[in-house]
Amino acid sequence: MSSPIAIGHHEPPPLLVLYLLIHLLLGFQQLCYSLGTHSNNRITAAMPVPCLPDQSAALLRLKRSFTITNDSQCTLASWRAGTDCCRWEGVRCGGANGDGRVRSLDLARCFLESAAIDPALFDLTSLRYLNLARFERLKHLTHLNLSDASIQGKIPVGIRHLTNLVSLDLSTTFYLIDQDDYYLSFGTWSDPSWWVVEPNIGSLVANLSSLRELYLGRVDLSDNGEDWCTALTNSSTPQLQVLSLRHCRLFGPICTSLSSIHSLTEINLQYNDLYGPVPDSFADLHFLRVLDLADNDLEGLFPKRILQNRNLTTVHISYNTNIYGSLPNFSPDSSLTTLIVSSTNFSGPIPSSIGNLKSLNELGVASNDFRQELPSSIGQLTSLKLLEATGAGIVGTIPSWIANLTSLVLLRFSNCGLSGPIPSSIGNLKNLTRLELYRCNFYGTISPHIFNLTHLKVMYLHSNNLTGTVELSSFWKLPHLFSLNLSGNRLTVVDGDVNSSHVNNMDILRLASCNMSKFPDALRHMSFIHYLDLSDNKIPGAIPQWAWETWSQLVLLNISHNKFSSVGCNALPVDIESVDLSFNQFEGPISSSPIN
Structure with a gap:
């Protein structure tokens, strides 16, 4: 019998089948890899950055300082070590996909209580939003220190209900550069937008009967008017020991009733606008150690009895030009x-x-x-x-x-x-x-x-009769020098060799009336200069263009009474707060606008 014959169908060779299968498998593998890679990239792009270890550690320390009350609508149960703090209750981290740093902390619903808020709160340096509303429930709190916290607006009313407070510090540090020049002393630090405000100091402390230390440096108390002192002494603060109200825009007299707070050990009223006499009754404050009334407008005879108080360690009354005594x-x-x-x-x-x-x-x-x-x-x-x-x-x-x-x-x-x-x-x-x-x-x-x-x-x-020629380069050898004033002598100041990296330290440079006839080349290297005075010299020509590129932080510029013919740029930078170009040889208008 003959074998059957298949019509229209041919078996492919085995090697061809194997070849096709291999290509099919490779193609499928490539497809899976591509899909997987795309999926992984998408997942990676969407995956938020987990909480950084220092952030979770700070929050856990903060949690330990709180007590959860029965009224609480949150338990902070999600706040557990080893978990992502960016997912914890009340916590939000920053960035589109998170950067692992806490930006928002909202515990307003938690009705927390605490004897002392852990300073770990200030380790959350990226924090932009903080809500501790109802913190007046922290009824056992004895010390509240929010100094240098860059807070603005009115002091929260809730502080008045913290009746166990022993120490309250809402002060802000400020620095004096030159006490004889108010502009240099405070500069932009006097910007009102920086201030915390308390319109009623009497109400602030009325219920704080345990208060021993009150630090309100640079809190605006001006709305209290001349009654600030009596409002304070009429409040219930019989144990007050430290009263520090530096640079608070206080005005008016110092009331004699302040001496009725017999426990006072420190009175610091520096940098205000107080006037009138210094109360003689301060000499009767037997526990007083520090009396600082500097930089006011106080007047009259300073009681010698105060200086004879053998317990006093500090008496500071400078810059009160109308106070007299011996x-x-x-x-x-x-x-x-x-x-x-x-x-x-x-x-x-x-x-x-x-x-x-x-x-x-x-x-x-x-x-x-x-x-x-x-x-x-x-x-x-x-x-x-x-x-x-x-x-x-x-x-x-x-x-x-x-x-x-x-x-x-x-x-x-x-x-x-x-x-x-x-x-x-x-x-x-x-x-x-x-x-x-x-x-x-x-x-x-x-x-x-x-x-x-x-x-x-x-x-x-400055302002002596010094003579001779002096090279600025001599001063640049002083590695920490940042403020120099040689103005108003009979000196001839020349540039000298600029071969020191310390030139860049300069913040304040005053060289008025120094017989200068050349623009100092050293200024090319002063990228941090804030105050520059070259007035009343003989400097000709144009201000070099590099000056405006270098002096990006300049606040005050005085080049009056020279021979300048051009400012060297199309427009002055708008960031300069004070500029004096008078009595030069400029031609045409000088505008003020940003320089790109």
């Missing part, structure tokens, strides 16, 4: 460590018994009508870190005993009758960070020994 004799058992009456209208002799104050760290004296040299007994106060003398009655030369005060950090002789050359012995005061010898009658050349003071940060030698 220093008493000091006994060896005085506790004074700080005595500053400079920049006042004090007169009379500075007693030699001031040498009995062996614990003195800071001394500022003044003499106006009574002419005298500084007593040599000051040279025995070898612990002094600050020495200041003001007033036309301070005469003579810089005494030789100044070389004994090797612990000095600040030396300031200003607005006084001292004269003569600046002695080379000042170069031995190796710890000086501020050397301020201005508005006196010093003459001669600048001693090269000054450039041995390698810790100097501030040097003011």
